[in-house]
Amino acid sequence: GAGVSQTPSNKVTEKGKYVELRCDPISGHTALYWYRQSLGQGPEFLIYFQGTGAADDSGLPNDRFFAVRPEGSVSTLKIQRTERGDSAVYLCASSSYRGATYEQYFGPGTRLTVT
């Protein structure tokens, strides 16, 4: 079956611009996560959705970052007034509850470069 997909795969933008990154989770997965991964580091949690609502957004670095999941499926991560420090790979993952466990499945990521 189809896995998690993310678009675009690469995005180059100028400092100060607005960007949107899209995630299409595995069908039927109610939980969706956004992570940011810098070179040589593991994924860093940004935000978690259960259904349509953001259950935990404690990882968003500041108010320039915002994410939505209006219909409980596709999610969009929005970054305003981009800065060079925002350059990273943005990963999306989805999961379903299996008994007492949550197995996360990741998309290929969007590589964001802010020039």
Add this chain to the structure above:
Amino acid sequence: QKEVEQDPGPLSVPEGAIVSLNCTYSNSAFQYFMWYRQYSRKGPELLMYTYSSGNKEDGRFTAQVDKSSKYISLFIRDSQPSDSATYLCATHYGQNFVFGPGTRLSVLP
């Protein structure tokens, strides 16, 4: 102190070797432990998911958890060049997922 620590490597081994990858974690509330494999420019791929202390085996891969020492390991038997990747350990309680920085592994033919 980071919640999950992992030797970043790089680690180079000859084909056929047994590989041992290790992580430590600091928070005893963490209950579930995962190993992910990440190829260059790809998303992490779930390899193993374990809960209790002890071993879990899947083909050439064995995950080991020791909750008393907060230590988790991944063993790869008969390593292959296709195993060359970054291996991330991760843990979570509830929906709080925390990842280590990853160990870069190269298996040389």
